[in-house]
Amino acid sequence: MNRTDANIGENILERMRADLKRALDKPVEDRRWAMAIDLEKCVGCNxxxxxxxAENALPPGVVYRPVTEEVVGEYPHARLxxxxxxCMQCEEPPCVNVCPVSATWRRPDGIVVIDYDACIGCRYCIVSCPYQARTFDFGEEHTDLSAHPGQPYEIHRPAFENGVERQRIPHSDKSPVGNxxxxxxCVNRLEAGMLPSCTNTCIGGATYFGDLSDSHALIAELAGSPRVMHLKEELGTSPRTFYLS
Amino acid sequence: MKKPVLALAWLVLAAIGVVGVYQRLTTGHELAAYGSYIPWGLWVASYIYFIGLSAGAFLLSAVVYIGQVKLLKPLGPLALFTALCTLIMALVSIWFDLGHMFRAWEVMLRPNFRSMMAWMVWLYTAYFGLLTVETVLAMVEPTRPWVKLSGPRGAIARALTRIPVPTAQVWVRRLALIGVPLAIAFHGGVGALFGTVGAQPFWHSSLVPILFLTGALVSGAALLLAIYWLVWPKRDEQFKATTRLLSQILLGLLCFDIILEWAEFSIPLWNSNSQEVAVFAAITTGPYWWNFWIVHLLLGTLIPLGLLLTQRKRPAALALAGALIALTFLSVRLNIVIPPLTFPQIQGLQEAYVSPHLQFNYLPSSFEWMIVAFVVALGSAVFAIGTAVLPLLPSTDPGDGDVAKEARHV
Known part of the structure; x- marks a missing residue:
């Protein structure tokens, strides 16, 4: 399948939402969540x-989806x-094996999650991830609340990661600080029938999401494309996130 | 050095350390210079440094108790206690490094034995227990003459009278025997903790656990030689002979370590495109080149090598060689931990999202050094108390000196 096939005559977001709804009707162990990113369509808008x-109320220094930028070729034929x-949500995740307290694991649907209340903050998983997809919460805040008391949206902003409502307290030793x-x-959104935040907001329609085990799902069609590329395939991590190059 | 000067230096170190601990407990990791891309820094390097010193000192004590080397026999309790002090320093270093210090016990309650870190924690807990029991048993015989003394020495001696001397002697030897594979396993395990990380080609080598073991032996033997010269009260012929024997052991270990280090560095150099070559280039020509060339190679290898080879009859020079190796070994540990982490796993990550904790360069912050100051102050205090109240040195034998006078008086 080439890039345009997925777009002609259909709203891909609507199709992925329908795919998601079908997947949620199945038991969790029968779902195989995956994400595809079409590098031809990504415009680097961040x-x-x-x-x-915004979705996960991430503090400074914690980032789940950075976008790298690379200059290819030379002037006058250079392009970005x-x-x-x-996260690559690897089928063989190195981060899971190294955790000394089993605070991180792969769910039956393939999503790798962390129990923030069990994580001891040793950061072994961070050094073991070949994609540097994990970051450490140092307890910082975007706003200097010592200068002013802060607005309610700044200081009472819960996040729903892993389906658990949690109020993060900056500069404290309460999880997820120190994890x-x-x-x-966005497993919390998936279980509520919504696409991951990044997929929803991708202005170029470059991010696809769905259940690989559903042969009618858009993601399953894309997985058969000759353009499929996995990052660092040689490491044997079998990422569920793949790219269309 | 005079005692008041040492005491003042210790007070300064302890004061700096206490401020660091206060900051650690109130601000967590916010003041640390490491981040998410270089997640391990000075405290992890200090941990593997101190734990290496401990394993090395313990393995040398095992030579004393198992091998029954007559010349080294008086050194047994001192080697064991040095191993205990440095183990405490290692554990405190890594405890401060945890994001959630008070969850450390979770490794005992819900271990994941697929993780080398879980193995390491379980093995060094066993080692801690064994080392403590062996140290106590090693004190049984030498404390017997103190039974009638007043003060802490007498109290310790009386508490130990419940253990018969022959039983203690037999069990010290048995524990030393059990301890050898345990020390090899736990320190090899520390090496394997790095060696099994497939994402880091510089660490991912079967040689790494072996390098950790030889590093432990070299640094442990060097520390023991320096401490022996520093604290041993009798400067007789036996002292000179013991210093010489220790220096010869150290020389052999140092030569073996150099060969292994050469193997570890030179083999990847044949593949000019590998990330290992880039890491090696960063170590040797990067911003901290001096850490390799001056601290490690010159001060920690070549000068000690020269001293060990040419100054065989001068205990002070041999001890200086030991002190140089032992102190500069931290640079070896830093060069293992930090340089491989300064390379992005995915190109462009360094500019993709900018934050002070998302950097690919690292220089330990003053806060991190303050915690190390606390660890050193703590370890040296435990060591000083140990030498004061335990029979680690011959001057504490009641056959001579003030202790004998006190014993006669009692």
């Missing part, structure tokens, strides 16, 4: 990065290429 930060990098953190494909 909307996905920003929406991810972007690569959004969410490794990562993208979960």
């Amino acid at each position: 909307a996905c990065t920003v929406s991810c930060i 290429r972007w690569l959004p990098r969410p 490794a953190r990562k993208c979960t494909y």
